[in-house]
Amino acid sequence: MLSSVQVERIPHTETMTNHVTDKQQCPACAKLGKDNGHDNLAIYSDGSSYCFSCGYSNRSNRISQILSTQSTTSTAIVLPSDASEGLPTSAWDFLKRYGISARDATLNSILYSKYYNRIIFPYIHRGKLVGWQGRSLSSDKTKPKWLNRGVSGSYTHKLGNVKSNVVVLTEDIISAIRVSNQSRLCAVPLFNSHVSTKRLLELEKDHCIVQIWLDKDKAKESMQFAKNARDIGICAVSIITDLDPKEYTEEQIKDLTSYG
Numbered sequence: 001m002l003s004s005v006q007v008e009r010i011p012h013t014e015t016m017t018n019h020v021t022d023k024q025q026c027p028a029c030a031k032l033g034k035d036n037g038h039d040n041l042a043i044y045s046d047g048s049s050y051c052f053s054c055g056y057s058n059r060s061n062r063i064s065q066i067l068s069t070q071s072t073t074s075t076a077i078v079l080p081s082d083a084s085e086g087l088p089t090s091a092w093d094f095l096k097r098y099g100i101s102a103r104d105a106t107l108n109s110i111l112y113s114k115y116y117n118r119i120i121f122p123y124i125h126r127g128k129l130v131g132w133q134g135r136s137l138s139s140d141k142t143k144p145k146w147l148n149r150g151v152s153g154s155y156t157h158k159l160g161n162v163k164s165n166v167v168v169l170t171e172d173i174i175s176a177i178r179v180s181n182q183s184r185l186c187a188v189p190l191f192n193s194h195v196s197t198k199r200l201l202e203l204e205k206d207h208c209i210v211q212i213w214l215d216k217d218k219a220k221e222s223m224q225f226a227k228n229a230r231d232i233g234i235c236a237v238s239i240i241t242d243l244d245p246k247e248y249t250e251e252q253i254k255d256l257t258s259y260g
Contacts, residue, residue, distance in 0.1 A: 026051040054086075077131055077150035080113035083120050087112045090137050091119050098174050098246040108159075108177055118147060121173045123157055131155065133173060133191070146172075151191050156202065159187045167207040168239075168257055169195060171214050175245035179213070182254055193218045195225040197232065204234050209259055213239040 022043040029035035029051060040053040087095075087105065091112050095105065104110075111120040118134030131150025136143050151157075157173075160180025167186040170176045176189040186207060193214055203210055210229055214222040222238040229236030239256055241248070248256065 024049075026053060028054050050086075077129055079111070079122060079129065079132055080116055080120065080134075082115050083111040083113050083122075085111060087119070088114075094119065094135070094137060095174075099178055099249070100174065104177050104181070108173075116147065123151055123155070135174070148191065154196075154199075155191065156188055156199070159189075160185050162186050162206070165208040166211060166257070166259065167203050167209070168211045168213055168245075169203075170245050171218070172244075172246070175213070178246045178248075178250075179253060179257065181250060182257065185257060190214075193221060195228075197228065200225075200229045200232070200234055200236070208235060210234060210236040211239055211257060211259065212236065213241070213245050213257075215244045216240070216242060 023039040024041045024043060025038035026035045026041040029040050035041075035051075035053065041049050041051045043049050087110070095110070100110075109122050109124070111122065112118070113120050113134060116134050117137050119137065121133045121135070122129060123131045123133075129150075131148070133149070133151060134147040136145055136147070157176075158167075159176050161183060164184055164186040166184065167188055168176075168179045169188050169190055170179060171190055171193050173189040176187040179185055179187040188203070195212060200210060210226075212222045212225050212229075219238075219240045222240065226236040226238040237259065241256060245253065
């Protein structure tokens with residue numbers, strides 16, 4: 001899990017013990033001649049602050065540290081310069097459509113880039129940014145749904161119960177987040193729909209059972225990957241459903257991933 005790099009965020013749907021104690025002028029808005037009412041910046045009981053207008057925050061978090069220390073060389077993997085913890089309504093509408101909660105957004109450090117108009121999913125390993133994916137919110141069909149930077153099918157990103165006997169492979173990060181909410185499961189997004197023998201052998205070291213749950217249009221491939229795993233002695237099954245993993249309820253995900 002990414003608990004070591006959690007982003008503190010103002011949940012839209014959940015209550016917190018941390019509460020607003022005061023409202024002040026936002027320094028970022030003030031530089032632009034805005035917030036003349038001196039009330040955009042919410043001050044919280046833990047000493048942090050957040051501007052509901054521009055997203056300015058004084059929160060000390062690992063994402064901010066990475067943004068401030070990441071290399072600017074041409075070959076470096078960096079987040080979009082406007083990556084923000086403040087998700088707009090369009091981003092929340094998209095995430096909630098697939099059951100992603102404010103808690104999920106916090107645990108997975110989900111951001112938003114206005115320039116790209118994409119929801120940004122950072123991938124952090126040992127405190128360092130190794131890549132990110134951006135899910136488009138644009139209605140322009142000529143733009144790819146996903147924009148990848150620094151991640152490929154060879155990278156293993158584990159979510160949820162990393163010590164679980166069962167690991168579930170999904171095509172995308174959103175499905176993996178949903179599956180990882182089952183406390184008994186570990187989930188791994190593939191970043192594509194291919195499962196290599198090397199990946200299977202790598203996962204077998206930590207997990208007894210591999211479940212391959214790809215989108216319906218990859219059902220044939222999913223079954224073949226599971227067979228390939230069994231052929232080399234790995235306990236593997238393929239989960240075939242009408243919908244993508246992210247489109248099922250928590251109870252349905254629990255039932256569909258039950259094994260034995």
